[in-house]
Amino acid sequence: MSDRLDVRKTYKLFIGGAFPRSESGRTYEVTASDGRFLANASKASRKDGRDAVSAARKAFGGWSKRTPYNRGQILYRVAEVLEGRRDQLVAEVRAAEGVTEKQANASVDAAVDTWVWYAGWADKLSQVTGNANQVNGPFFNLTSPEPTGVVVIAAPQQSSLLGLVEVLAPVLLSGNTAVVISSFERPLPAITLSEILSTSDVPGGVVNMLTGDIAEIGPWLAAHLDVNALDLTGVDDADVARDLEAEAAVNLKRVLRPGTPTAQSLQRITPFLEHKTVWHPIGV
Amino acid sequence: MPKFEYAPAPESRSIVDLAASYGLFIDGEFTDGGGTSFKTVNPATEEVLAEVAEADEADVDRAVRAARTAYEKVWGPMPGRERAKYLFRIARILAERSREFAVLETLDNGKPIRESRDVDVPLVSQWFFYHAGWADKLDHAGLGPNPRPLGVAAQVIPWNFPLLMLAWKVAPALAAGNTVVLKPAETTPLTALLFADVCRQAELPAGVVNIVTGAGETGRLLVSHPDVNKVAFTGSTPVGREIARTVAGTDKHLTLELGGKAANIVFEDAPMDQAIEGIVRGIFFNQGHVCCAGSRLLVQESVAEEVLERLKARMATLRLGDPLDKNTDVGAINSAEQLGRIRDLAAAGDEEGATRWSAPCELPDRGFWYAPTIFTGVTQAHRIAREEIFGPVLSVLTFRTPAEAVEKANNTPFGLSAGVWTEKGSRILAIADQLRAGVVWANTFNQFDPASPFGGYKESGYGREGGRHGLASYLEGSK
Numbered sequence A: 001m002s003d004r005l006d007v008r009k010t011y012k013l014f015i016g017g018a019f020p021r022s023e024s025g026r027t028y029e030v031t032a033s034d035g036r037f038l039a040n041a042s043k044a045s046r047k048d049g050r051d052a053v054s055a056a057r058k059a060f061g062g063w064s065k066r067t068p069y070n071r072g073q074i075l076y077r078v079a080e081v082l083e084g085r086r087d088q089l090v091a092e093v094r095a096a097e098g099v100t101e102k103q104a105n106a107s108v109d110a111a112v113d114t115w116v117w118y119a120g121w122a123d124k125l126s127q128v129t130g131n132a133n134q135v136n137g138p139f140f141n142l143t144s145p146e147p148t149g150v151v152v153i154a155a156p157q158q159s160s161l162l163g164l165v166e167v168l169a170p171v172l173l174s175g176n177t178a179v180v181i182s183s184f185e186r187p188l189p190a191i192t193l194s195e196i197l198s199t200s201d202v203p204g205g206v207v208n209m210l211t212g213d214i215a216e217i218g219p220w221l222a223a224h225l226d227v228n229a230l231d232l233t234g235v236d237d238a239d240v241a242r243d244l245e246a247e248a249a250v251n252l253k254r255v256l257r258p259g260t261p262t263a264q265s266l267q268r269i270t271p272f273l274e275h276k277t278v279w280h281p282i283g284v
Numbered sequence B: 001m002p003k004f005e006y007a008p009a010p011e012s013r014s015i016v017d018l019a020a021s022y023g024l025f026i027d028g029e030f031t032d033g034g035g036t037s038f039k040t041v042n043p044a045t046e047e048v049l050a051e052v053a054e055a056d057e058a059d060v061d062r063a064v065r066a067a068r069t070a071y072e073k074v075w076g077p078m079p080g081r082e083r084a085k086y087l088f089r090i091a092r093i094l095a096e097r098s099r100e101f102a103v104l105e106t107l108d109n110g111k112p113i114r115e116s117r118d119v120d121v122p123l124v125s126q127w128f129f130y131h132a133g134w135a136d137k138l139d140h141a142g143l144g145p146n147p148r149p150l151g152v153a154a155q156v157i158p159w160n161f162p163l164l165m166l167a168w169k170v171a172p173a174l175a176a177g178n179t180v181v182l183k184p185a186e187t188t189p190l191t192a193l194l195f196a197d198v199c200r201q202a203e204l205p206a207g208v209v210n211i212v213t214g215a216g217e218t219g220r221l222l223v224s225h226p227d228v229n230k231v232a233f234t235g236s237t238p239v240g241r242e243i244a245r246t247v248a249g250t251d252k253h254l255t256l257e258l259g260g261k262a263a264n265i266v267f268e269d270a271p272m273d274q275a276i277e278g279i280v281r282g283i284f285f286n287q288g289h290v291c292c293a294g295s296r297l298l299v300q301e302s303v304a305e306e307v308l309e310r311l312k313a314r315m316a317t318l319r320l321g322d323p324l325d326k327n328t329d330v331g332a333i334n335s336a337e338q339l340g341r342i343r344d345l346a347a348a349g350d351e352e353g354a355t356r357w358s359a360p361c362e363l364p365d366r367g368f369w370y371a372p373t374i375f376t377g378v379t380q381a382h383r384i385a386r387e388e389i390f391g392p393v394l395s396v397l398t399f400r401t402p403a404e405a406v407e408k409a410n411n412t413p414f415g416l417s418a419g420v421w422t423e424k425g426s427r428i429l430a431i432a433d434q435l436r437a438g439v440v441w442a443n444t445f446n447q448f449d450p451a452s453p454f455g456g457y458k459e460s461g462y463g464r465e466g467g468r469h470g471l472a473s474y475l476e477g478s479k
Helices: A046-065 A068-084 A086-097 A101-119 A125-129 A162-172 A188-198 A214-222 A238-251 A266-272 B057-075 B080-096 B098-109 B113-132 B162-176 B190-201 B216-223 B237-247 B272-288 B301-315 B336-351 B402-410 B425-434 B467-472
Strands: A027-031 A037-042 A139-147 A150-154 A177-181 A207-210 A229-231 A254-256 A273-281 B024-026 B029-031 B038-041 B048-052 B152-156 B179-183 B209-211 B230-234 B253-257 B263-266 B296-300 B355-358 B373-376 B393-399 B417-421 B439-442
Touching (some): A046 A177, A046 A214, A068 A162, A068 A188, A086 A101, A086 A188, A125 A139, A125 A266, A150 A162, A162 A177, A162 A188, A162 A266, A177 A214, A188 A207, A214 A238, A254 A266, A266 A273, B024 B057, B024 B190, B048 B190, B057 B179, B057 B209, B057 B216, B080 B098, B080 B113, B080 B162, B098 B162, B113 B162, B152 B162, B190 B209, B216 B237, B237 B253, B263 B272, B263 B402, B296 B301, B301 B373, B301 B393, B336 B373, B425 B439
Parallel strands (some): A150 A177, A229 A254, A273 B439, B152 B230, B179 B209, B263 B296
Antiparallel strands (some): A027 A037
């Protein structure tokens, strides 16, 4: 046993590109799967949620107006930085999920590969989900995908990093911005991912990461009029999910229900798209 | 300019064979309803056209069961190429009987025969024809191989385009292999009931299409029925919100086509003749009973005076009156209730300081009528600039720069449609790009086509109707 005491990390929230503590001053104890103390994570409040939504709204214009090629480049850069911090993530995933080193390695590899897969979608989306429509008359008529806006994501509870990447990357690539509520019991890899995002050219506010209880802050976010969509994938309690979906009706938010598969799929991307159809007469 | 007088040119209503009363259409048969029957009237004359049954809980349950059985036993297992042939048959029968449908639609809804004959009914037939061709090509709909239908679709439609909305809902549902229970609006049920006769002539298997008439309560029973897999609703945003709450926590798929408050943006270099026609088409088509109506005119300040002058001159030539007269441009407001709503909102426009101008036209003594009206001096805070009026009332606002036009256009919780008028191509593309709306008409307005997706952003609802995207609303992709 060495004499040296390790320097522990303070895990904070990630809002608007900065790492604040919760304005509420609250934290909660995060333990490893074997019960060992890992950290005191910030417990996000309703106010933190609102700050995160304003940051996401502010970032939406710039992020969605970047060229898809540029968004693809930035997202690929995230994968590069992610790869460089594999060892730290493997250790954190291992601690959080209690899996073997081999399993943790596989899970982090899959997270990096998933990120790369989605990064490549950014500049192909309109070719695959858009359409030139042949209408009955002399009109140019084109349907193109656009991001829906600010998306609140409840990240999966079990898979602390891979599960999070599987729900976050497909939302970002089309130009949406996100407010993520991480796994409650396994939040630490989410904050480390936030550090990676903040150093990978992703503009501040595009991703906002809250560690905390979805049942507590979820209703405020679901009822927030400046949120456009809700991904409930990580909500395990069916009653909570139903109530959040009902709250979301206040401004007709798009809702992705729990139980939607998280595997790499176009169907993780399209629920957060709008399709705009533009008509123009053809003539000389 | 002298105004030419037109001789009346009324369409004969003899082609329509109206029964005194109609039942519900369930499992291929007309049956009585358990609720209190109601009357449907001709809004142009207030004449009672027929008595219509109201479906109660047991009736809705019967209809859903009929649809379930037909889905499991007949329609779901049927090869797509055979389903296609039924839909082609329906498209052809609708074209063959187009005059009958146009006259009945005009009688029950109050819209001019010119529009029901030249717009609604041809589109209805085309809607079935387009979707018929999808039925055996679902593998190519963009959802991967072998996408599956959802099951029983509960569909609730509004009164502004009674038959067209039926086609928008029924055609894609059937093409994808679903069966349907449809509730038409209580003020306009007749063409849906005549559609049952088209199903008979096409020999469509019993239970594939069921029609339950009634008002809000029947609709509520239908969308909340535990055995429906898909809910599709077109109507107001408040009702859409209520439906979204109702289906929360269930497995039901949901699409909503809700209200709008479209900005129709006219730049100083707009092709002026076309723009004036486009403004008129945008707001006075179908008496303004159009969710995507161009109800907020945004004119660049430098041409505002000219546009208003020409618009008023054009509006003075609109012919309001007997919807069955082939010369009529503006028909009747659909119901006394809707007329009341339009009057209330217009009164709010007066109270809040906007200036009202109505086209000089004589309103008939009987029936529900509202003269084409514009309000000028409207600000973004006025109710008439924020709330959907759903009538022939246009609010006019001005702007100076393209950025201001976009800002004002997007300043609404709705996001269904928008119009842009300018000769400059790069400006059209830039403005269209920035508008938060599902349909953008550039140098045209209110165009519809079954191959073209239609639907809204924000509180105008979710999902699309028409085209590949609309079809996808009735399918589940392979996972």
